[in-house]
Amino acid sequence: MGMRGYREVLRDPQIRRLVLVAMVARIPNTASALVLTLHVVQTLHQSYASAGVVAAASTIGMAAGSPWRGRLVDKFGLRRAVWPSVVAAVVLWPLMAFLPYPALVVAALVCGLFAMPIFTVVRKSLSVLVPIGRQRTAYALDSIANELVFMVGPAVGVGVATQVGTVPVMITIGIAVSAAGSLLLVLDPPTRLDQVGGVAGGTVPAAVDAHHIAPDPEHDRPAPLDPDALAAGQLAVALDPTADTFGTPARRAWRAGLRRLLPPWMTARVLMVLAASLGTTLVLVGTDLAILAQLRADGEVGSLGVVYFTWCLGSVVGAVVYGARHRPIDPMVLLLGLGVLTVPMLLAHSVPALAVLAFIAGLPCASVMTATAEEIARIVREDRRGEAMGWQGTAFTVGSAVGAPVLGVVLDASGPWAAYVAAGGCGALIAVVGLLVGRRRRSAASAAQLRF
Template sequence: MFSTYRKLFAEPGIRSLTVIGLLAKMPGLGIASVLILHIVGNLHRGFAAGSVAAACWTAGAGLGAPLQGRGLDHYGLRRVFGLLVTAQAVFWSLGHLLPYPALLVAAFFGGLTTLPAFTVIRLALAGMVTEDNRHTAYAVDAMTTDIAYMVGPTVGILLASTASPTVAFLVMGGLQLLVGGAYLVLDPPLQRALPAAGAPKPGLRHWLSARMMCALGVTVATSIAVVGFEVAAIGTLQRHGQLAWSWLLLVLAGVASVAGGFLYGGMKRPPSVFAVTAALGLLCMPIGLATQWYWLCLLSVPANLFVAPALSASAGAVSGLAPDDSKGVAMGTYASAILVGNVIGSPIAGTGLDHGGPGTAFAVFGATAAAVAGLAFLCDTRLRARDKTMAPAAQELENSGATQ
């Protein structure tokens, strides 16, 4: 297993790409917390108002990810990042001076032009890593996401509480610009070659195949399970008056996910994305039986062992199905699929908590994730069987044409 990782990091450029990718994810994951605390602390509005601003940023990021990916496909990293870094510099230097209504509009455009850190590293891994090491590379990417998730929001909250929300706002923006500059210097290869000037742009049907829809569907399922777990777990602790233990729960969940990603990345023959995601959903269901914080922590470990593997496998599935000239837009759509899962999973878990308690919440979002993964598996299986049936007929037609 360790030799698998040594082989991966021996490939040129992977170490620097991993470090920059980790640093790039931290501010991206901490932006929502910093926006909320700025609105509460500086603009003296409630957490609901702060959540609306965070939602505006998220909506912009979800819409912008495929557009940015398409730009990366056709214009390359430096031209796209030059525009995005400029737009981010404007937002982070002026955003903390805006009144609340203007900040909502600015947050949407800030999300629309946010740096596609997750998309870029996945595109670079697809182009820089050999086929044998690809699933290990995506496992490392998922593990660094877990680390960034534990560190990014924590740094933002600490800065806001110990210094001021304005300091947190400016530091988060400075990190965004610093990482953007690092990507411009590194300029990792995102595809073999940019299309020639004037070449027709591939249409939607070129890359959004039926099997790609299955891969994006299982990505949504993974995100439903991940965000549903977070909402249901925090809600369960609050119901039992044990919210003070939420930090330990989230740290254990993150550590379990990293451990699962490490094991998955070292496998020679990893299980399919459908199996991993279905297992994640099913293992979330019994967590709702916990009535004390220590049982909640213990029951959460098996499910979270599958989080990083599910994210890794889904990213690999989307990247593997995308043509070389459309990997950017495909991986951007993958990022949007994760946000779609967040939008679906959070209200499912919240509604379950309100109407049936923790047991219902975990059962509903876990079953939903497993069912979507199962449905995607059945569709993908039928499509692969159809392709195998059609391939000999197409070959026979080609041979007969050549004979004539």
């Protein structure tokens, strides 16, 4: 596929506008967490532990709200899902700038609940605008744009807040988030195939038709189907836990009960993707903390921007290469690479060495995000895809929420080297377990096919 895939994706003006608006919308979001922490510590004169409570409240709100907002996108479309966030941002962020600490905790929870569903909206829109054969490239492009924003947003937000104070910056964030949401409302990208031009009139556009035939753009033949991609037929029956005729009655009953508790689209494969998403943010949060702690210990905090830049640059390079690939890579394999490449960062004893190792460790980062989004779009039906992507956002949030305190304890107890090992090791462990479970499921599916 190569770079031609990027040119073909960007040839669509709707996609160009969507990626650009998403970048603008993410800039204030990338700075919000650090600015809120600075506000608690610098303006309200509270401890970092107190700032952690505010961050936790916001995280809980986002984890609870993400699936709900995704379901709104599925049922009612983009505008009904986004306008509450537009109103909440312009009201809550300026209000939080003047609230006392106890009220700020509650407001942060509500603000997280109504956070702008940028990830869900952009990824679901790309899933209907872009043919299956190009979706990997489109998701990689979105991940690259996200990494570019992270290179700038946090540094600018913290720098301005340090110079002029956190109150005006928080007011600005509220206005900027609301304005970005308004741009999304005006753009109103399609989130369902029936919104793509030409469907209503009976003419199926190429982008829609390609969703069904999944052509191989390199060889002009259908791409081989992954067994997990089949939504119906023999494998769907074979992978249904209630159809396990070889398990004990108690095991079959337990699986059937679990199936009733979960939504119908929440298959074992989707749970694996969510686990990979959680593991990715856990590794990234641990690495983030370890880099900061190592530079503080070495008296090189001023070089933090350089190391972060090379880390993000590695992620961008990896995403460009992955997006140009013709074949997908299992998200668990990419997560394993992320975990394994993170551990050697403990060997760095200078800023240049840390920057080089951070570049290498960042190579699989955005690729994992791309692969998980691609997998969700491939195996979840369109009418439930927004909710599934909302749950993926929750998985990202939970990984961050769990990783920060747990790896913070490791960091306090043993130092940065242990945090690198723990973060990379946790990601690698999740990946190995996921690969073993996936191998077992494929073996079970093959055995089940023989029974038909």
